[in-house]
Amino acid sequence: MSDQRFVVAAPKLATLPVVGDTGLFPVRRIYCIGRNYVAHVREMGGDEARDPPIIFQKPADTIMPDGSDVPYPKMTDDFHYELELVVAMKSGGYDIPESEALNHVFGYGIGLDMTRRTVIDAPARPNLPWELKKSFDQSCPCGPIHTVEDVGHIDTGAIQLVVDGDIRQDSDLGLMIWRTPEIIANLSKYFSLEAGDIIMTGTPSGVGPVVPGNKLVGSIAGLGAITINITN
Ligand code: MN
Secondary structure, eight states: OOOTTOSSOOOOOOEEEETTEEEEEEOOOEEEEESOBHHHHHHTTOOOOOOOOEEEEEOGGGEEETTOEEEOOSSOSOEEEOEEEEEEESOOBSSOOHHHHGGGEEEEEEEEOOEESSOTTOOOOTTOOSHHHHSSTTOEEEOOBEEHHHHOOOOSSEEEEEETTEEEEEEEGGGBSSOHHHHHHHHHHHSOBOTTOEEEOOOOSOOEEOOTTOEEEEEETTTEEEEEEEEO
16 A cells, blocks of 8 residues: 555665664664775775775665675676675764764674776766765665674674685774774764764775675674675
């Protein structure tokens, strides 16, 4: 039955499961931080100056749950994984001080910032928006949220991605250039953070391509693991 308030079908609210709770975490916005581990900055051809964080967004409806089949996207032949710690917000606002930032965190999860590293027929100019590379359909596999009450604040520990049994990314959250409180403080200078926002905190080195048939298992110490399968 359609909802008579709307003139076309209304979009579904994106949600994430919460470990140990039947309630769902409603996703409002997905903020992403780029180039937040020195070894990854180097592999992408950058220098390691502590520039302000790169910020972009994915639409909330790009989320794919743990266990999903993720179709190889259109308009690329270079589809990459980026395994990232996800921070889920329970409150927010503008100009959050670093010292208060963690009070706004609901929990943590594991996400993949899937990326069209090259985009077919895209204008070959630097400094263009990243939407075509980053914000396409089904580009944000994300596992369940673990609450701060259950797991505490996750800021060090192994982060590892395995593709078909081979370790491709193997780092430690302690190597993030911008730590979670700094990321929240910086983001909130530009945007009013709100309950339901999630933040992808950047990927360590070892990014690379996947093809249909690959099985990706991403794990973070204290948060378990998520699995996705790349399909045609
Ligand atoms: Mn990323």
